[in-house]
Amino acid sequence: MEPLTVQIILIISLVAAAIGSGLVAGIFFAFSTFIMTAFSRIPAEQGIAAMNSINVTIVRSPFMALFVPTAILCLVISVLAVINWRGGVSALMLTGAALYLLASFVSTIVFNVPMNNALEKVSGNGPQAAELWTTYLRDWTWWNHVRTVASLLASVAFVRALMLV
Numbered sequence: 001m002e003p004l005t006v007q008i009i010l011i012i013s014l015v016a017a018a019i020g021s022g023l024v025a026g027i028f029f030a031f032s033t034f035i036m037t038a039f040s041r042i043p044a045e046q047g048i049a050a051m052n053s054i055n056v057t058i059v060r061s062p063f064m065a066l067f068v069p070t071a072i073l074c075l076v077i078s079v080l081a082v083i084n085w086r087g088g089v090s091a092l093m094l095t096g097a098a099l100y101l102l103a104s105f106v107s108t109i110v111f112n113v114p115m116n117n118a119l120e121k122v123s124g125n126g127p128q129a130a131e132l133w134t135t136y137l138r139d140w141t142w143w144n145h146v147r148t149v150a151s152l153l154a155s156v157a158f159v160r161a162l163m164l165v
Contacts, residue, residue, distance in 0.1 A: 024089030
């Protein structure tokens with residue numbers, strides 16, 4: 001591939017990944033800062049129903065057209081960083097990609113999704129549901145904080161790499 005073509009692909013990928021990871025960070029930020037807090041203030045049955053509704057809706061929403069392609073862009077950026085090593089710029093590219101892929105994308109699959117699946121199986125009332133809801137709110141939100149910070153830092157790394165390319 002011609003160097004100019006690679007440069008154009010790199011810049012477009014970095015811009016798209018910076019925007020994608022920044023938007024994802026904003027969505028996660030909303031959950032971390034007020035959505036989960038609001039859910040914690042309502043009865044467990046209502047909170048469980050609301051979260052289960054979100055979990056069904058989100059997989060069919062435009063969020064997935066942002067979340068997954070941003071992960072794919074991170075893979076492209078990683079390959080471009082390695083095959084055309086540029087020192088600090090490549091390190092920033094790999095850092096952004098790793099933050100998004102591991103701490104945002106993979107942690108969603110490994111931690112948040114299994115918690116969502118467990119929540120889906122619980123009846124919305126009774127002591128077992130209330131106990132699960134309390135644990136869910138704490139653990140899911142903690143991992144969401146991780147995803148929020150990682151996505152934001154990934155966006156920052158991509159923007160910084162763009163400034164240096």
